[in-house]
Amino acid sequence: MDLALQLLFTGIGIGAVYALVALGFVLIFRATNVVNFAQGEFSMVAAYLMVVAVEAGLPYWAAFIVALLGMALLGVIFNLGVYYPLRHRTYLPVIIATIGASILLANSVLAIYGPQPQVLEGWFETPGIQVGPVYLDSQYLLIIGVTICLVIFNFWFFEKTLLGKKLQATSQDKEMASLLGISVSTMIMITFIYSAVLGGLAGILVAPVLFVSIQMGSTIALKAFAATIIGGFGDVAGAIIGGLSLGVIETFGAAYISVPYKDGFAFLVLIAFLIFRPQGIFGERVAEKA
Amino acid sequence: MRLTRRDFAAGIAAGIAAPYLIKSAHAQGATIKIGMCAPVTGPAAESGGYAVKGARLALEAVNKAGGILGKQGELIVEDDQTTNPGIVLAFSKLAAQSDIVGFLGSIRSTQVHAMAPDVTKLGKPVMIGGTDPNLTHMGNQWLFRCRPNDSYSGRVIAEYGVTTLAKKKWAVLHSTDAFGTAGGKALTAALEKLGAPPVLDQGYANQSQDFTPVVLAIKQSGADILGSYFTFENDLGIFARQLRQLGVSIPWVGSPSIVNITALKLAGPALYNTYGVADYAEDSSAGSQAFGKIYRDAVKVAPDNQSSWTFDAINVLAQGINKAGTTDPAKVREAILAIKKFAGAEGEYNFDQNGDGLHGYNIVKNDKGKIVFDKHIEFND
Structure with a gap:
């Protein structure tokens, strides 16, 4: 029982990271009908921005704000440089452009900062707390807390605010939204900014656990992408549930069946969903979008 | 001046032949080239940087001491991307350069396994740092290990x-x-x-x-x-x-x-x-201490096995070629296998017939x- 509780906590913690990145995938997919394969690199870039800001002598909280502002700027540049010029083309050129952008981002960071993996300290001086038989890593606690807050924020933002409703309208029918006076390009710009910030937030939160390296983005993004499909492409709640499920399944699978095949369990679940329920837990039919 | 058909034909022939003649003369007269597959990118990029620095430091010392067969040694580095397909591609690029006389492979056994069939086909000495014992026991006579095996x-x-x-x-x-x-x-x-x-x-x-x-x-x-x-x-x-x-x-x-x-x-x-x-411990021998000093002075970072094995690999390869007196691969192979009591950064090299140079570890x-x-x-x- 003690073992199961410890695994459950860790699984939820790592799953929350997948969920945060998956959320970015979903928001961009809803707004533009394309998958942004650079979403994982957003996490990596933000973690490096954070390291640079901390090394420059900024207090941790200020470095955090600077990193997120940097990500907002990257969201603007990404929208204008990658999506906007191809917005009238089919989804395929845009997807290929995002793959190209992800390679460019990874190699740009490599060229500017070098290949050295970096250590980013966590928010708290105490690495964790022991609650009965379970050790609660403070960084995972923070990640879980932030994910819960973001779920609540997303619900409020998209359901209760005018801007959120405009974003939803744009994602559902761009032409109709435009006829209603909504600036579609502005809404898509906001979506890219928000997704970049979300991806960045995931990167900054997970960096003290996984270290800051060029590969960290792609490692997380692959699982987050699987989580997005499992949860249902285009569904915010699906991304969260998909991410958490994936984290828990792979952690329990590793502990009770086989450690070396840990990644295999995640992708087995993905394959099962693609075969038996391709629209995911909550999602719409992927085939119709694609 | 009138251009005859014969003049025209001679001009064309000279034009076609000139680049090859110049290249051949350059190859014969310039440097002794050593190829190196290193992780410039990928998860091991940082340690790959150390590996390249170790190799360059060794080559500088070799060149200062008279070079290889009286010529300056030159290191050609190809990025292996820290992947198996990456090192196969990197090695094939290097192997295509016929004037490269010897190579440095990887410290990662899995990568050495990936490139091993191409090494056999090429038939030139490749120094490796991978420690899987099988690497030097699977009939590939061109792999020479500069680290003790597992x-x-x-x-x-x-x-x-x-x-x-x-x-x-x-x-x-x-x-x-x-x-x-x-x-x-x-x-x-x-x-x-x-x-x-x-x-x-x-x-x-x-x-x-x-x-x-x-x-x-x-x-x-x-x-x-x-x-x-x-x-x-x-x-x-x-x-x-x-x-x-x-x-x-x-x-x-x-x-x-x-x-x-x-x-x-x-x-x-x-x-x-x-x-x-x-395999590398700074205080384990005089050779290790000497390398540690050279490396710290040049790189300003503490040395480790990522740089020490490439440092030794270049020195062993250079000594093998110099002792053989030729770049003929078979003769260089024999000369490397004959190396005994060579004081390297990793310890004392005594090559056995499998191509293993070191036979012990430090705690x-x-x-x-x-x-x-x-x-x-x-x-x-």
Whole structure:
């Protein structure tokens, strides 16, 4: 029982990271009908921005704000440089452009900062707390807390605010939204900014656990992408549930069946969903979008 | 002036032949080229940078001392991207340059396995740092190892843990790649020989993001000592932190990656008081100390095995070519295999007929982040 509780906590913690990145995938997919394969690199870039800001002598909280502002700027540049010029083309050129952008981002960071993996300290001086038989890593606690807050924020933002409703309208029918006076390009710009910030937030939160390296983005993004499909492409709640499920399944699978095949369990679940329920837990039919 | 048909034909012929003649003259007269596959990008890019620096430092010293066959040595580096397909591509690019006389392969056994068939086809000496014992025992006569292999590291880890630390309940943790699997097998075999078969033999996949299940398995196994073979420092760093966080404080004797500069930086205090078998330990010999000084002066970073093996590889290859008096691969091979009592940064080289140059390991301890040499264990078999 003690073992199961410890695994459950860790699984939820790592799953929350997948969920945060998956959320970015979903928001961009809803707004533009394309998958942004650079979403994982957003996490990596933000973690490096954070390291640079901390090394420059900024207090941790200020470095955090600077990193997120940097990500907002990257969201603007990404929208204008990658999506906007191809917005009238089919989804395929845009997807290929995002793959190209992800390679460019990874190699740009490599060229500017070098290949050295970096250590980013966590928010708290105490690495964790022991609650009965379970050790609660403070960084995972923070990640879980932030994910819960973001779920609540997303619900409020998209359901209760005018801007959120405009974003939803744009994602559902761009032409109709435009006829209603909504600036579609502005809404898509906001979506890219928000997704970049979300991806960045995931990167900054997970960096003290996984270290800051060029590969960290792609490692997380692959699982987050699987989580997005499992949860249902285009569904915010699906991304969260998909991410958490994936984290828990792979952690329990590793502990009770086989450690070396840990990644295999995640992708087995993905394959099962693609075969038996391709629209995911909550999602719409992927085939119709694609 | 009238251009005749004959003048025109001669001009065309000269125009076609000139680049080849110039290139050939340049190749004959310029430098002795050595190719190097190194991880310039990918997860091992940082250690790859150290490897290239070690090789360049050695070549500078060789050139200052008269060069190779009286010519200056030149290093041609190709990025292996820290992947198997990457090193196959990198090696094929280098192999296509016929004037390259010898090569440096990888420190990663799995990459050396990937490139080995092409090495056989090419038939030129390739110095390697991969420690899977099979690499020099699978009939490939062109691989020369500049690090001790894992049949030695397994025996040293087992010997030190069982005899010196007096621990008999072992958990063996290893990567599931070629290096980790071979290392884990070697350690398990050595432990069985000492009458202490492991209570847990646990593999893991490279680039894991979480080791909680592994740590809990170690905890549940009741092991009183841990032996490990980690391929990547990121994995080692994450595991070390989680091991300590989850309250496991048993002694830990690891393969050389446990004392790598990158691992020490990432894991920090989580690796304090651990032991490692290290092919490079600065205080283990005069040759190691000399390399340590050269490297620190030039790179301003503490040396480790990532740079020491390439430093030695260049020196051994240069000495082999110089002793052979030619770049003919078969003669260079014979000359390398004849090298005995060569004092390198990693220790004393005595090549056997399989191509293994080193036959022992150092035991070191992480004393609050400082790597302290304990003893060297040499084998004669």
